[in-house]
Amino acid sequence: xxxxxxxxxxxITVTGKKLTVTCSQNMNHEYMSWYRQDPGLGLRQIYYSMNxxxxxxxxxxxxxxxxxxxxxNFPLILESPSPNQTSLYFCASSSDYSPYEQYFGPxxxxxxx
Amino acid sequence: LAKTTQPISMxxxxxxxxxxxxxxxxxxxxxxxTWYQQFPSQGPRFIIQGYKTKVTNEVASLFIPADRKSSxxxxxxxxxxxxxxxxxxxxxxxxxxxFGAGTTVTVRA
Numbered sequence: 001x002x003x004x005x006x007x008x009x010x011x012i013t014v015t016g017k018k019l020t021v022t023c024s025q026n027m028n029h030e031y032m033s034w035y036r037q038d039p040g041l042g043l044r045q046i047y048y049s050m051n052x053x054x055x056x057x058x059x060x061x062x063x064x065x066x067x068x069x070x071x072x073n074f075p076l077i078l079e080s081p082s083p084n085q086t087s088l089y090f091c092a093s094s095s096d097y098s099p100y101e102q103y104f105g106p107x108x109x110x111x112x113x
Numbered sequence: 114l115a116k117t118t119q120p121i122s123m124x125x126x127x128x129x130x131x132x133x134x135x136x137x138x139x140x141x142x143x144x145x146x147t148w149y150q151q152f153p154s155q156g157p158r159f160i161i162q163g164y165k166t167k168v169t170n171e172v173a174s175l176f177i178p179a180d181r182k183s184s185x186x187x188x189x190x191x192x193x194x195x196x197x198x199x200x201x202x203x204x205x206x207x208x209x210x211x212f213g214a215g216t217t218v219t220v221r222a
Contacts, residue, residue, distance in 0.1 A: 033210075043200075100159070104158070
């Protein structure tokens with residue numbers, strides 16, 4: 001089954017404790033992105049990647065890091081999480097021939113206390 | 114990225130047609146118009162995409178006038194399961210999408 005998976009789905013952590021949210025897709029897609037969704041603010045893009053080793057900032061990259069060492073994986077790293085990073089996070093991927101048709105993962109609900 | 118404006122919410126009843134209009138006055142020549150649907154606590158799902166005139170698939174139709182400054186997503190004969198948030202996006206690159214607040218469509222029995 002074609003899908004985007006994220007782990008963990010739920011995470012409660014404390015300020016300053018480094019964490020990684022993994023994202024993996026099995027569709028051989030070139031493009032991958034991370035979004036955060038907050039009430040009243042819609043979805044905002046954090047980082048995107050056009051292919052392996054090619055990443056760029058989205059609209060709200062501060063406090064986040066990403067890497068794209070393999071085509072299928074695009075982890076989101078929070079080096080020192082803060083309470084304002086409490087949010088619902090989505091990973092998405094799309095292909096080179098249909099870039100507008102992004103496939104989203106199930107989401108990761110992160111709470112930073 | 115072109116700025117989009119769409120209604121915050123719309124109400125409808127089962128079996129009716131729902132039309133959501135999105136305004137994008139500063140759309141550029143290379144921009145495409147894309148619509149997504151999102152259910153609570155789920156990731157958005159691609160519905161339809163177009164450049165001009167009309168596009169139809171099994172889920173919806175997209176109407177784009179000649180000046181392309183607006184577009185209308187049409188959902189035929191909605192059911193309760195069509196209650197969701199609908200996003201209109203405009204851009205020339207599919208990998209850098211900007212989602213606004215979207216339109217919350219509520220379908221009532």
